[in-house]
Amino acid sequence: MDAPVEPSPGYGQLSAVDGHHYMWRGAGPGGPEGSNIVSVYDPSTELWSLFPTTGPLPPGEHGSCSVCVGRCLYTFGGSKGWSRSTSFFNDMSKLDLDTLQWTKVQTSGSQPIKKSYCGFIRVNERTLCCFGGVGIQGPTQPGSTFTKAGWPGRSRSGYTNEFHFFDTQNGVWSSPELRGERPLPCSSFTFTMVDQHRAVLFGGMQSQSFWGRLNDVYLFDFRVMEVTRVKPVQGEPWPVGRAVHAACCLNYGQDHPQLLVYGGLGKGFKILGDMWTLVDTGKWTEVTPPESMTPRLFHSITATSLGPGLTEVLVFGGSVKWPLFKPVADLETTILRFELTGPSASVVGPSVGKWALVDVAHNDTKGSAQRLNEKRIRQATAHASSVSDTSDHSSQDRVRALEQQLLAAEQREHDTQRQHQLQLQEKDLELATQAKELAIKDCELAEGNRREADLSAQITALERELDGKTKELAAHNTEVWKIPANRVIIGRRIGKGGWGEVLEGTVSVAVKRLHEEIAVPIYVEKLEREMRLLAEVRHPNLVQFIGANFDEQNQANRSPPTLVTELLDMNLRQAYERNQLDPGNRLSIFMDIARALDYLHQRYEPIIHRDVSAPNVLLQRMPNHQWKGKVSDLGSANFLQHAHTMGEGAIIYSPPEVIPQAADPFNPPPRQSVKIDVYSYGIVLCEVTASRFPSAEHYRDMILQVQREQPVMCELIVRCTKREPSHRPSMAQVMVELNKIAPF
Template structure:
């Protein structure tokens, strides 16, 4: 039986035994197609191929369109999968956009005569099923067309599709304010600059209010999403002159109106040639957790219909083009496809397939010189802030060797092992490798010296810890347990090692200024640093989370200075002047650490802005170590369930005893606490959000270097990001909770008074009343309280008996068991994050 004969009716799931049938098969030569990235795969559908039936519909055509080509980034190979339901009939020149695991397709050229479509379908990548989206108001649909642009955006927690321009059948036009220009060869068809918005919730087409400088009617352009609510339009063919365009426009999108801005291109810089039928992808910007949106354009053809093989990058924030230097014209084609994978910050893999090598004027559509080669390009920002490109895969490598897999795995493991600092160093040749090796050796020598110093200091701390503890009014345990410490026998002080300053409390004289990036007070020299008494130091040892060796709470201020120097270098890419950050709305969250409000970075890009007031202590040097370290760790965190910190502005000098820190993160929407005040969550939503938060905690607690404790998990610290059919939960405030916990110090060793992050009373771990420790089990306890508050929509009582009474009202027994284990009095009885994640999967 043919593939078409086994096809299921639209909306029906495929038979269980036939799901996800695939075969390793390279795609056929084609053009006029598009690709979309979902997770680590590229999905390619449609396109014109030799021998394709030039009919409106047939069994053969449906059979061909029911197959989807999938490129697996990890394997570096294509496979062909069978799909279910009824696929679209617009085989080429269609528009597509991705929302979650769904790929939406609009319009397209049918393949015969002048026939085009205005239907909207989506392909569900998890079930390989096609669905024809029903239209509530079909009379408001865009004209039947191809070569238009479509992007997805969000407004007020709902998903929308924006469709612009293209060429098609003028008899289906319906917007009075749009421009429609007939085609000379066939006046019933023509170009347009109409704009439509489709609501995926109401299933209605919306005619938005258009403001600003609207682009002219055109086709063959690219429309590329650059932020959650904006897109870049570039190039195309002018409808009146037939000449290619080089203008770039940015459109800001909302459900009721759109606003066009023409990008002011730097005239004193090189610019790409005018073109159409090219491809474009966004390679950095807010969609990737960065600030400046960068768009890559590849290939296309000029006004004489000759192919262009160059690649250019547009910095949308300043209107500057940068040409990518390539050893060979890998993009010498048009009507091809291009999709990207974000491998790391400022490093993407671009997958290019198919297209036309050169248009043959008098040949039919099936007789054009089609391409079938797969090219994967690695595009990264190097240490000099220049974009570089190298081809890491060509079709001959794919067919003949396993080199691609090795190169990709090597790249991925290099990034995972060395972290963000090395992502900006692209190894391109032998000299670069030698230079990096030399730098690495020098860094290792400095690190070994600092490590040796830290180890010797740690040994001294252990010696102090082994001494009996006399009573001390500074002991963190006094006053919390209500007990008194019996007097201990006097013990002779330990003789410090050679080269280590004696433990004294000398008054620091005037010294040179610290090398800290954030320093205000003079640095303390080894001879003059204030140090605690042995009893005070020993009383506090072990009561805080261990810091990494280079930034441990040490007795030697030089070790602290080394730590500051090492961590400050990693912050340079993220520190921005405070004048570039501005709030543009009321506070969306007033927490115990500071206020969070919506804002703009450089007056254009939407962000969230959190302002912290930092109280200066008597030991600013140690505070700087913690500040640098916690900021570096915050910038390095990369997880879909953790709000991405983008930039920071640190006030160098402040008035009085305070200075200001401004944190810039991705835009925030609504907190879990705010959502609970509106309405209760469904069971599946509770499970999904719980899994999201537990995955974030598992990521933090299983950090490869040492466990990272969040320290302030609460319903007000969980952000809900609306997706197509559900919420995505994200943890926020990692930096603030950790920094204030460790920086609330009066000397390098003593935390006096002991500090517990301020939070609602019900979020205080039982163990926190006796031992002021911030550990991973504290996070688990807080998570249990969050679950209890989520399912009951009530603030859990402080007392254990009150919490147990509230927990008794929960009828969901399996979830109640998870909450009870998380809120156990003893840390040892609470499950680790990985076990918790497994328990939640069983709900």
């Protein structure tokens, strides 16, 4: 893949990965916009290589942002054209650095607006962060603002301070909450990671300062998702405001990382060439660059660590003119090395530094290694000739100075190797300590497992003991609700139903005596289980269960079992037949029934009544002469299939899923749910509202009557009696609808 082409002067985005520098989208003489060439610089050989790429190129020609993740280069956004003809993009593209194949990334989620000149950094191995920029106004992200730029002919263009994360594994944009003092909408700033969790934003331009420049500093902490503004200290040096400048991090991943800022566009369109470093205490230090460094803007820089205290910085291209309408890219690439000679605990990087220009070779057909060797041989020969031919005193001084520099370099190399050895020894000691700690942890874990097994055995024994006690207590509790036969004194008969007759007790209770057909051992045993459940149920709108009589002596004498409940005045059907209900009291009773059924349905193990009807709603006269509704016959519905009679009344209240059908082995009957009671409740609403028995031939007329008189109530009835159980509302929803009709 050798390419005999040299990188063109220009501007673009630099990214570093695996110790190499990758430059994409250069522009200038010999490097037209839209080029498919990627330039790669190898610091170990000091050589450039230029490679063509394949696949769909990113649409942005300038202002896009790039960052490397693993062996992929991600590019976002950008713009095309200048002034009024500018087009903005929010596409995400990915370049595989092994195959040099471009692909457009399919994204989803809360995507950023179409924009360029924003901040784009890698937070970790799968997460990218995008902030701010200039673009076209779109949906406003919560917590962000958009400020229009006021450019002629571009009414929707402006600056944003939106904040997004991008997950490279699943292609999803997200909008995490950002606490603290968020920067104002701006663009053309630098956004740089300074360690594994923090990034620094510096400078930029915004609508209020388009003709001026910002010099604000903001620190983003991604561990707590908070941003803090770093304010100047009075009397301390601080760089002037600037935009379209460049920044990188020195000593990243080592002790005391430090932000390096270079060049940019200052106030009054001044092209800056100053260089500054920032430590985490908020202190700026100005660094003197080499005299050969030309002030510039629209350039890029990346940093690569060459070892402890030594960082190589690559400054790519840029312009010496303000490209308001057409960029002019006319600067060659420069390689700088920053050497740390005096580290400080409070300084992120060197406190005293030395810069040196590095000659950059270009890849050609001879090959990288051969070219580099020839260059070094020529340099050594020229240096030897210069020393041998010069006899004056100044030449000897220069030779001695060079020798001293060589000795100093060898000493530094020796010190570096010694430091590495000490670090390796410390690592070995640390690993040994960790291995010992792991062995101790393994012993503790084994002991913990043994104790856990002992505790598990104890818990099993206690659970068995508790189960036995529970069974004893349950057996004892089953006797609580039983009433001896000689205590049940029966008076006149109140009514008769499908599974028994109702008689009045002598102490104002209702006594329900089962038919003899039901009073057989197998049904009595089932009924006893229902009575245990009834003994636990308590609600103001349920008829209170007092007890039952299932004496073995009664069974031997074929005397039917009896159930004892509270005695109420009349049932709901009798009330509307006797014109005892006014509209307000009728709605109050509907709510009473709904509360009782909702209580049964919302239990940990829901209870289905299965026999909700107007006769099974009993009424109690209240002091205000109003009626209070109570649902009765709870627990008897399971015995309807064994009832003495099955009249039209039971059928009319039954939903389709419980009406007996012909057996079909391929289509078993649907699973019954609490929606059975909702259907029956809807029939009761229709019956009481129309004050007519809901027979099959009259039901349609009753619905039309209710629709004319109370259309809102008719809608609720229709919803409750839907054929599909899942389409019926819950009793909680029914209560909400009733409150809309008449608040309770």
